[in-house]
Amino acid sequence: MIPFISEDDHERQALPTSACQKRITINVEFRGEAKRRLGIGKLVVTLPEDAGLLELLEELEKKFGWPFKREFVDESMGDLSPKVVVLVNKVPLRRNFRFLKFKGGESVVLFPHTVCGG
Amino acid sequence: MLGYAGKILRVDLSSGSFKIEPLSDQMVKSYIGGNGFGVRILYDEVPPKIDPLSVENKLIFVTGPLCGTPVPIAVKFGVFAKSPLTGILGESYSSGFFSEHLKKAGYDVLIIEGKSEKPVFLKIFDDDIKLCDASSIWGATCWDAEDILRSDLGEKRLGILSIGPAGENLVKFACITSDRYRQAGRCGLGAVMGAKKLKAIAVHGSSRIEVANPDGVLEVAKGIVEKSKSARIEHHRVYGTLGTLEIANAQEALPTRNWTYGFFEKAENVDAEYMLRNTFVRDVGCLNRCPIKCGKYNVVKDGPFKGTAIVGPEYQSTYALGPNCFIDDLKAVIKANELCDKLGIDTITGGCTVAFAMECFERGILSEEDLGFKLRFGDSEALMRLLELIAYRKGIGNLLAEGSKRASEKLGAEALAVHVKGLECPGYDARVLKGTALQYAVSSRGACHLRARAQVPELTGAIDRLEIEGKGKLVKEREDLFTLFDSLIVCKFALPIFELSDITKAYNYVTGIALNEKELLMVGERIMNMERLFNVREGVTREHDTLPKKILSHPNQGLVTSKEELNIMLDEYYRLRGWDLETGKPTVEKLRELNLL
Numbered sequence: 001m002i003p004f005i006s007e008d009d010h011e012r013q014a015l016p017t018s019a020c021q022k023r024i025t026i027n028v029e030f031r032g033e034a035k036r037r038l039g040i041g042k043l044v045v046t047l048p049e050d051a052g053l054l055e056l057l058e059e060l061e062k063k064f065g066w067p068f069k070r071e072f073v074d075e076s077m078g079d080l081s082p083k084v085v086v087l088v089n090k091v092p093l094r095r096n097f098r099f100l101k102f103k104g105g106e107s108v109v110l111f112p113h114t115v116c117g118g
Numbered sequence: 119m120l121g122y123a124g125k126i127l128r129v130d131l132s133s134g135s136f137k138i139e140p141l142s143d144q145m146v147k148s149y150i151g152g153n154g155f156g157v158r159i160l161y162d163e164v165p166p167k168i169d170p171l172s173v174e175n176k177l178i179f180v181t182g183p184l185c186g187t188p189v190p191i192a193v194k195f196g197v198f199a200k201s202p203l204t205g206i207l208g209e210s211y212s213s214g215f216f217s218e219h220l221k222k223a224g225y226d227v228l229i230i231e232g233k234s235e236k237p238v239f240l241k242i243f244d245d246d247i248k249l250c251d252a253s254s255i256w257g258a259t260c261w262d263a264e265d266i267l268r269s270d271l272g273e274k275r276l277g278i279l280s281i282g283p284a285g286e287n288l289v290k291f292a293c294i295t296s297d298r299y300r301q302a303g304r305c306g307l308g309a310v311m312g313a314k315k316l317k318a319i320a321v322h323g324s325s326r327i328e329v330a331n332p333d334g335v336l337e338v339a340k341g342i343v344e345k346s347k348s349a350r351i352e353h354h355r356v357y358g359t360l361g362t363l364e365i366a367n368a369q370e371a372l373p374t375r376n377w378t379y380g381f382f383e384k385a386e387n388v389d390a391e392y393m394l395r396n397t398f399v400r401d402v403g404c405l406n407r408c409p410i411k412c413g414k415y416n417v418v419k420d421g422p423f424k425g426t427a428i429v430g431p432e433y434q435s436t437y438a439l440g441p442n443c444f445i446d447d448l449k450a451v452i453k454a455n456e457l458c459d460k461l462g463i464d465t466i467t468g469g470c471t472v473a474f475a476m477e478c479f480e481r482g483i484l485s486e487e488d489l490g491f492k493l494r495f496g497d498s499e500a501l502m503r504l505l506e507l508i509a510y511r512k513g514i515g516n517l518l519a520e521g522s523k524r525a526s527e528k529l530g531a532e533a534l535a536v537h538v539k540g541l542e543c544p545g546y547d548a549r550v551l552k553g554t555a556l557q558y559a560v561s562s563r564g565a566c567h568l569r570a571r572a573q574v575p576e577l578t579g580a581i582d583r584l585e586i587e588g589k590g591k592l593v594k595e596r597e598d599l600f601t602l603f604d605s606l607i608v609c610k611f612a613l614p615i616f617e618l619s620d621i622t623k624a625y626n627y628v629t630g631i632a633l634n635e636k637e638l639l640m641v642g643e644r645i646m647n648m649e650r651l652f653n654v655r656e657g658v659t660r661e662h663d664t665l666p667k668k669i670l671s672h673p674n675q676g677l678v679t680s681k682e683e684l685n686i687m688l689d690e691y692y693r694l695r696g697w698d699l700e701t702g703k704p705t706v707e708k709l710r711e712l713n714l715l
Contacts, residue, residue, distance in 0.1 A: 031364055032353055035391070083350050083614075085578050090369050092579025109368050111353075114578060118359025118433030 022049040024104035026056065031111045034071075038064055052100045053086065053093065056108065071112045085111040120330045121183035121628035122146060127225040127247070129240060131314050132173065132232030134249050141226050147631065148713065150605035150638075151182035153209060154645045155227050156198035160207070161648055163229075166655045170202040171288060171313040177230040179220065179279075179319075182607035183628050186221040186327040188339040191612040193217065193404040195296075196604060201305040201563065202313075203290040203467070203521050204540035206653045208305035209563045211604065213404040214296035215321075216277030222323025234315040239267065242321045252317040256286065259460040260295035267320050279319045282462025284509040285312035289519040291467035291542075295459060299413075299429035300404075303464035304541065305563055306521075330630030338624045345615035346409035354611060355401075357390035358414040359433040364389045365577055367441075370675050371547040374441040375495055376473040377536045377666075380547040380674035384446035388436055392448050402429050404609070412611060416452055423453040431455040431465075434567075437545025438469025443476060443501050450498035457502055461509035467521060470542035472504050474522040475514070477534050484529070489514050533667045538565035539658070546573040548669045548679055553581070553589040555679040556687040559663045560593065562649035568610060570596040586683050590690025598642035605645060644712040647704050650697070651714070660702035663688060 026045045035041050047055055057068040074081040079097075086093040087109040093100065102108075122141060129136045149158050156178050168174040177199045184192035195217035201208030220228060223244050230240075234249070237256035241248045255263040260282040267278055278297060285292035285308035292308030293301040302308075311317075329335050346355070353361050363385060366372040370380040386392060393416060402413030418426040431439070431451050439445065439454040458465045472493075478484040479493040486492055490513055493500045507515025517525050522542055526535035536543045541564025548555035553572035558565040567573060570593045576583035581592065602621060603610050616624075622635050633641070650658075664670075669679050692699050696708030709715040 029368075031368070032357070032361065080579075082578075082580070083353075085365060087368055087579075092369065092577065092583065094579055094582065111365060111368075114353045114361075114365060118362050 023047065024049055024051070024102060026102055027105070027107045028056070028060070029107070029109040031109060032114065033112045034066070034110055037066060047102065050101050052102065053097050053108075056102070068110075072110065083112075083114060085109075085114045087111075119143070119146065120328055120630045121187070122151070123221050123224045123226045123325075123327065125225050126227040126229060127242070128229045128231065129247070129249070130232045131230060131234040131238065131249070131316060134234075136247050138225075146629075148641070149645060150602075150625075150641050151226065152180050152196050152605040152607035153198070153601060154605040154641065154648075156180045156196050156209065157207065157645060157648045157652060159227070159229065160198050160200070161652045161655075164200055168200065170200040170205065170208070170310060173233045175200050175310055175313070177307065177310050177314065177316075179216075179228040179230075180607075181217045181221045181226050182605060184606045184608055184624060185217040187329055187335055187628055189335065189608070189624055189628070190339055190342055190407045190409055191609045191616060192606065193408055194607045194609060195220070195302075196607060197294060197302045197307045199307050199310045200656075201307070201540075202288070202309045203306035204564045206539060206564070206656050206658060207562045207649055208307050208310070209649075210294070210302035210304045210307055211607065212294070212296045212300045212302040213609070214277055214279075214300045215275070215405060216279055216296055216319070217607070218405065219275070219277040219321040219323040221327060222325050223321055224323065224325060228319075230311075230314060230316060233313065237315050237317050239318040239320065240316065241271070242319070242323075243273070244322070244324055255317055257283065259283065260462050261298055261460050263318055264295070264298055267318055271320055273322050275322060277321045280462075281308040281311045281317060282460060282509070284462040284519075285309055286317075287509065287511045287519070288312050289463065289508060289511065290521045290524070291464045291471070291519075292462050293464045295462060299402075299459065301459065301464070303466065304566070306464070306467075308462050329628045331627040334627030335624070338620065338627060341620065342612070342616060343409045348615065350614045351410060354412050355410055357394070358412045359611075360390040360393055360414070360431065360436055362433040362577075363436060364391070366546060369550065369577060369583075371550050371573075371577065372437065372441055373536075373543070373545055373547050375444045376442060376470075376477040376534065377543070377547070377668045377672070378477075380550060382441040382446075385441065387446040388440045388448045388451060397448065397452060408609065410609075410612065418449045418452055421449055423449045426453045426456050428452060428456045428459060434544055435465035435469070438466045438473070438542075439501065440469075442469055442473040442545070443498075444495035445498050445501065446496070447498060450501075454498065454502055454505065457505050461505065463505060463509060466544060467542045468505055468508070470536060471508070471518050471522045471525065472501050474526065474531075474535050475504065475518055476500075478529060478531050481531075481534075483531050483534075484514070536666045536668050538665060539563075539662055541565050543666065543669075546577070547674055548665065549674040549677050551576045551583050552586055552679060552683065552687065553583070553592050555665060555669060555684065556589050556593050556691060557597075558669075559665055559684060559688065560691060562646070562653060569600055571600060571610060571613075572596060584677070586686050587690075589687045590692075590694055594691055594694045597646055598639050601642035601645045602638055605641065640712070644714065646695075647708065647712055647714060650702075650704055654703050658702070660688065660692075660700065663702060
């Protein structure tokens with residue numbers, strides 16, 4: 001059971017990273033299943049410079065104990081899972097997500113278990 | 119003829135007579151069912167250029183081979199007529215017990231012809247077929263009419279279709295309601311029913327549909343139930359179609375304030391999370407059978423709309439009655455949705471026509487004197503007041519009941535009406551979704567999000583939403599696939615768990631007709647070409663495959679889908695379709711290839 005943490009708490013608490021690396025901050029939003037299970041909608045994550053989506057998912061996994069990598073990456077296909085949507089600066093991440101390197105201040109929205117209907 | 123009832127029921131309202139005809143093998147093999155039957159019959163039997171509300175128009179209700187079998191997602195029926203809203207192919211689908219009961223009563227297709235002198239309802243209880251006086255329910259809302267029929271007919275297991283005041287008053291976007299909470303909404307087919315003075319159809323069927331391979335069909339059905347538990351469809355199961363709202367809004371693809379913006383700042387007040395926290399009561403699966411259960415029964419528990427209860431609102435209804443009218447109160451959206459359902463109004467065209475009128479008011483094109491009240495964006499009371507006026511064609515409602523295209527032509531406000539071929543655009547912003555733009559431009563019934571569902575790969579990032587190249591191929595291939603869904607008829611939302619290989623298996627097990635995937639897709643392509651032939655005969659050319667001015671020239675995120683971009687996509691699409699690049703007509707070679715010549 002993941003304890004409820006308010007959005008404000010997370011706005012204030014950046015996740016720790018190694019002190020000897022340059023760092024960037026990323027604004028992360030959870031939607032759908034992730035938001036419901038984690039009980040928060042937004043947080044700021046600090047990552048090493050040149051980090052990509054995998055590093056972000058690992059960082060979130062460490063923090064929350066929720067299997068972000070398994071949810072978002074289909075290892076058998078070596079690709080993003082077809083059931084999810086990841087938006088980087090409001091644009092859906094294409095399947096070549098491994099080449100992405102974040103820049104400071106970018107926004108990431110994570111939608112697990114997404115099927116568009118209606 | 120396994121998987122089919124094998125008969126067509128033809129009812130002539132003018133003479134009060136009916137006849138039963140055999141369904142031909144040729145029809146079954148060439149068109150499968152559903153929209154294949156609907157468009158073929160419409161093309162063969164409805165003369166060109168008729169007035170859609172005249173006695174010459176026909177109303178065709180169709181089922182598919184999978185309906186009435188254990189396949190749990192085959193719960194839909196289709197309705198066809200020449201559309202009074204668009205003047206071209208009118209096509210709409212809904213779910214409910216009608217399809218199963220019609221088929222179990224012994225009919226794959228119901229054709230309504232002529233026009234009654236006085237209001238009637240049609241009762242089909244197996245082979246007991248009667249036209250009954252409906253004077254006492256004429257004027258009633260869809261819900262009241264249905265309640266009265268259920269009580270009077272003394273049979274609980276019924277499929278009931280009805281129209282409300284909007285259909286009776288020939289509102290050009292009147293819908294047909296099925297079992298209270300489901301609607302065949304688009305294209306104004308409720309007005310065709312109203313013009314024929316047909317208030318309702320009540321069907322009860324008790325026979326069995328024989329299938330070729332019962333064990334195989336059960337295996338398919340079990341597979342669907344099993345796969346419906348998978349994560350692939352979890353979001354849809356938990357949030358319903360409204361779950362799409364935050365995905366669209368996060369990408370600025372949620373049309374807002376009559377397509378002025380693609381982002382709604384107060385989306386969190388109308389999204390699925392809000393619904394789950396505040397109004398959600400329980401999941402609803404079509405026919406209490408569909409395991410996906412994307413229907414959401416909602417009850418407003420407090421405030422001015424306390425007690426309002428519907429299955430919904432769906433995403434499209436919420437877009438049209440909420441953000442597009444700049445309304446940020448889901449409870450008001452639920453109330454407006456309930457009003458549309460009771461009055462018998464298509465929520466998409468209804469909401470979009472009100473949004474159009476709101477912009478006309480704010481720009482001074484419509485005045486308080488014209489309306490009798492202020493019609494500002496965000497005013498939910500004004501929205502509901504105007505919907506009532508439209509349903510009863512009172513005051514300004516008489517003009518708006520013609521839909522936004524005709525109303526805009528009268529008001530000199532064509533640039534503000536967001537439609538394609540007269541059908542108002544669904545809630546995916548085609549300025550930032552290029553394949554979606556193409557699908558709106560070419561769809562047979564006007565702006566339609568369901569025939570190709572191009573928004574799905576674009577919003578999920580499976581393909582680049584801003585890329586032009588390849589969108590012709592995307593739309594063509596997905597149109598053929600989803601045309602197949604509409605011929606069987608199965609719910610398109612099931613695609614993640616019911617792919618082409620499953621469809622092929624199900625079709626073969628049910629009918630015993632051995633068609634492979636390629637052959638089935640070719641039937642889809644044949645039906646698409648029949649639809650085009652119907653529209654070409656009504657005067658549709660390449661110039662009609664276009665987009666509204668707001669999409670072509672009013673930017674969202676600095677983007678439009680320009681005429682040049684559209685032309686590139688159209689060229690690719692026409693080439694792949696085998697349609698003439700200048701005229702948009704199917705070529706002789708293509709028609710021969712599809713055995714249509």
